[in-house]
Amino acid sequence: xxxxxxxxxxxxxxxxxxxxxxxxxxxxxxxxxxxxxxxxxxxxxxxxxxxxxxxxxxxxxxxxxxxxxxxxxxxxxxxxxxxxxxxxxxxxxxxxxxxxxxxxxxxxxxxxxxxxxxxxxxxxxxxxxxxxxxxxxxxxxxxxxxxxxxxxxxxxxxxxxxxxxxxxxxxxxxxxxxxxxxxxxxxxxxxxxxxxxxxxxxxxxxxxxxxxxxxxxxxxxxxxxxxxxxxxxxxxxxxxxxxxxxxxxxxxxxxxxxxxxxxxxxxxxxxxxxxxxxxxxxxxxxxxxxxxxxxxxxxxxxxxxxxxxxxxxxxxxxxxxxxxxxxxxxxxxxxxxxxxxxxxxxxxxxxxxxxxxxxxxxxxxxxxxxxxxxxxxxxxxxxxxxxxxxxxxxxxxxxxxxxxxxxxxxxxxxxxxxxxxxxxxxxxxx
RNA sequence: GGAGAGUUGGCAGAGUGGUCGAAUGCGGCAGUCUUGAAAACUGUUGAGGUGUUAAAGCCUCCGGGGGUUCGAAUCCCUCACUCUCCGCCA
Numbered sequence: 108x109x110x111x112x113x114x115x116x117x118x119x120x121x122x123x124x125x126x127x128x129x130x131x132x133x134x135x136x137x138x139x140x141x142x143x144x145x146x147x148x149x150x151x152x153x154x155x156x157x158x159x160x161x162x163x164x165x166x167x168x169x170x171x172x173x174x175x176x177x178x179x180x181x182x183x184x185x186x187x188x189x190x191x192x193x194x195x196x197x198x199x200x201x202x203x204x205x206x207x208x209x210x211x212x213x214x215x216x217x218x219x220x221x222x223x224x225x226x227x228x229x230x231x232x233x234x235x236x237x238x239x240x241x242x243x244x245x246x247x248x249x250x251x252x253x254x255x256x257x258x259x260x261x262x263x264x265x266x267x268x269x270x271x272x273x274x275x276x277x278x279x280x281x282x283x284x285x286x287x288x289x290x291x292x293x294x295x296x297x298x299x300x301x302x303x304x305x306x307x308x309x310x311x312x313x314x315x316x317x318x319x320x321x322x323x324x325x326x327x328x329x330x331x332x333x334x335x336x337x338x339x340x341x342x343x344x345x346x347x348x349x350x351x352x353x354x355x356x357x358x359x360x361x362x363x364x365x366x367x368x369x370x371x372x373x374x375x376x377x378x379x380x381x382x383x384x385x386x387x388x389x390x391x392x393x394x395x396x397x398x399x400x401x402x403x404x405x406x407x408x409x410x411x412x413x414x415x416x417x418x419x420x421x422x423x424x425x426x427x428x429x430x431x432x433x434x435x436x437x438x439x440x441x442x443x444x445x446x447x448x449x450x451x452x453x454x455x456x457x458x459x460x461x462x463x464x465x466x467x468x469x470x471x472x473x474x475x476x477x478x479x480x481x482x483x484x485x486x487x488x489x490x491x492x493x494x495x496x497x498x499x500x501x502x503x504x505x506x507x508x509x510x511x512x513x514x515x516x517x518x519x520x521x522x523x524x525x526x527x528x529x530x531x532x533x534x535x536x537x
Numbered sequence: 538g539g540a541g542a543g544u545u546g547g548c549a550g551a552g553u554g555g556u557c558g559a560a561u562g563c564g565g566c567a568g569u570c571u572u573g574a575a576a577a578c579u580g581u582u583g584a585g586g587u588g589u590u591a592a593a594g595c596c597u598c599c600g601g602g603g604g605u606u607c608g609a610a611u612c613c614c615u616c617a618c619u620c621u622c623c624g625c626c627a
Contacts, residue, residue: 148586152586152595152596153596155597156595158607158608159608161607161608162555162606162607162608163556163608165555165607166554166555166556169555178607179607181607182607182608183607186606186607307617332602332615332617335601480565486584487584
């Protein structure tokens with residue numbers, strides 16, 4: 108959520124900044140609502156002040172043994188008027204907060220304008236795609252033999268966009284997770300956490316998935332009270348970032364650096380027909396996530412650091428990749444700036460997203476009321492939150508399979524993964 | 538699933554329907570003392586909104602929501618969570 112004061116006082120500026128995302132703000136309606144809010148709030152508060160002082164007088168009169176009846180008659184009408192004023196105010200505030208909750212974060216000055224991923228700008232390219240003296244296969248052709256990757260059985264068990272892995276592929280998948288977590292904890296200073304895969308609406312509002320993007324989520328059927336539903340997590344960014352919801356940290360406790368492996372669930376509504384083949388886009392996938400909670404002065408440096416942490420995984424795996432900065436039209440709702448890391452996939456002859464690293468500045472923190480105190484005497488201040496994949500495990504698996512494939516259809520294991528594969532050096536041998 | 542007890546400021550923990558935004562302790566901050574530090578002592582210290590040059594003032598907040606009342610941290614209803622005991626269970 109944006110700062111209401113900023114929206115109120117610098118509406119023109121906010122509208123201008125949102126245009127880079129191709130988001131148009133209804134300034135007229137906002138000004139109108141704001142005026143209504145102010146009037147309704149004033150009326151309600153004045154009535155409350157009257158009630159409070161009259162009630163106090165009644166109490167004092169009774170304490171002195173005086174007759175309170177004249178005072179009681181005086182406030183007879185107050186209750187109804189107050190009720191009316193409060194209902195009025197609540198209505199205006201509801202509409203205002205709906206607008207505020209569905210307004211995206213302000214894009215950073217360095218975010219380029221643009222419509223979609225075509226307009227993203229490449230920042231750097233690392234590593235050279237290998238050349239193969241045979242016809243390259245994609246990960247499906249490589250792994251579907253022997254049922255190492257089995258979409259048919261998965262669709263029988265569940266449905267489309269689910270996968271089943273057997274034997275060496277399942278092992279490689281697990282090895283990647285271990286390798287990523289070890290690298291982030293040992294080399295990059297993150298603390299490993301394990302979190303619930305089911306979250307409540309407050310958590311999803313905190314990180315910005317709700318109320319606007321409910322259709323992307325899997326919602327559980329429960330007998331919970333309305334508004335307190337459970338959802339499967341679309342990313343562990345949600346539970347991990349919400350660790351600091353409704354809390355005040357001390358400056359000394361920051362930065363918090365968490366890494367987390369989790370399963371992620373996405374309904375992929377609206378992506379019909381896209382990436383239907385293979386592991387690229389699934390309803391269920393696994394991801395190792397990085398989350399940082401930092402003081403505002405550190406968040407832009409943290410964004411660069413986290414991007415380099417994700418890149419480090421790819422470097423160690425010796426996979427070619429490039430880093431792009433997302434344009435205004437492609438950037439996520441909560442993010443002020445996002446780098447995507449795209450890995451080279453020979454089977455697709457293209458770079459494909461394998462990580463997304465974002466600085467959400469105080470946008471999520473304001474929704475979550477996540478704050479810190481720099482000095483005990485000073486006011487609590489909003490933290491900045493960042494998140495990034497480090498990396499998407501399924502897509503990394505694809506990248507290893509496709510980049511390390513051999514002429515005979517087997518796949519070499521990257522050096523750094525060999526210890527995690529019980530010293531196996533080749534898999535999927537014919 | 539059954540029975541009971543709880544949820545109060547950064548933390549711990551009192552609280553009678555009416556000077557309660559809330560005792561006290563810890564922690565924090567400032568000061569006295571000290572060469573310095575510690576200890577001791579003194580003072581100060583919740584959050585959000587509104588307002589103002591700044592303040593004062595005013596409003597809201599005692600787990601969430603609703604109700605009773607002129608007035609609710611306190612009474613009633615409801616939901617969530619925590620703890621204890623019983624049952625079931627990986």
